[in-house]
Amino acid sequence: xxxxxxxxxxxxxxxxxxxxxxxxxxxQMNSSLHNINNFFNHNVICTFDGEEFVGVNNLQNKxxxxxxxxxxxxxxxxxxxxxxxxxxxxxxxxxxxxYNIWNSSLGNWLVYNEIFVLEKTxxxxxxxxxxxxxxx
Numbered sequence: 001x002x003x004x005x006x007x008x009x010x011x012x013x014x015x016x017x018x019x020x021x022x023x024x025x026x027x028q029m030n031s032s033l034h035n036i037n038n039f040f041n042h043n044v045i046c047t048f049d050g051e052e053f054v055g056v057n058n059l060q061n062k063x064x065x066x067x068x069x070x071x072x073x074x075x076x077x078x079x080x081x082x083x084x085x086x087x088x089x090x091x092x093x094x095x096x097x098x099y100n101i102w103n104s105s106l107g108n109w110l111v112y113n114e115i116f117v118l119e120k121t122x123x124x125x126x127x128x129x130x131x132x133x134x135x136x
Contacts, residue, residue, distance in 0.1 A: 018080035018088045021118060021125050029071045033063050040127045041119065047131045059130070067106070068098045074109065088118040088125065096134075111135035 025039050040056040048062055063069075076094035083089050095109040117129035 014082035014088050015080050017125055018078070018090050018118070021088075021116075022076075022078060022090065022092060026073055026076070030073070032070055033060070033068065036060060036063075040130065041121075044127055045129050047133075049133050066098070067100045069101050070099045070103075072097045072099070083117070086120045087128075088116075090114075090116040090118065092116070 021039075028035060028039070036059065037056045040059065042056055043054055044056050044059065046053050046055075046059050048059065051062070053059070053062070074095045076092060078090055078092040081089045092114045093112060096112040097109050098106040100106055111134070113131075113133050113135070115129075115131040116127050118125040119128045
């Protein structure tokens, strides 16, 4: 017989905290990417569509090189799970469209997957690990 023990975790509001984070994060991404550092740990570990790097500044540079200033999202779904140490795992997926500085779309709606690991610091959740991919 298979059995396992779940470690006691005081992360009882993980779902509410995760949904609140996503609501605020996507509202910011819909308007401007300039303040994304408010959501990410300074040394966030990122994998962005197959490219790996460390640091929120490198993530911002990635968007700048792609001439992306904001995103629109539709049909967004998510799965939220508590981790140990009051961390939260979020898998978000749906459709995304990128826009440039002239508010022109950079293409059609694309299917995306996004994974966040949030850590709680000073009563605020910040992303410590981030993965993003576009379905090809």
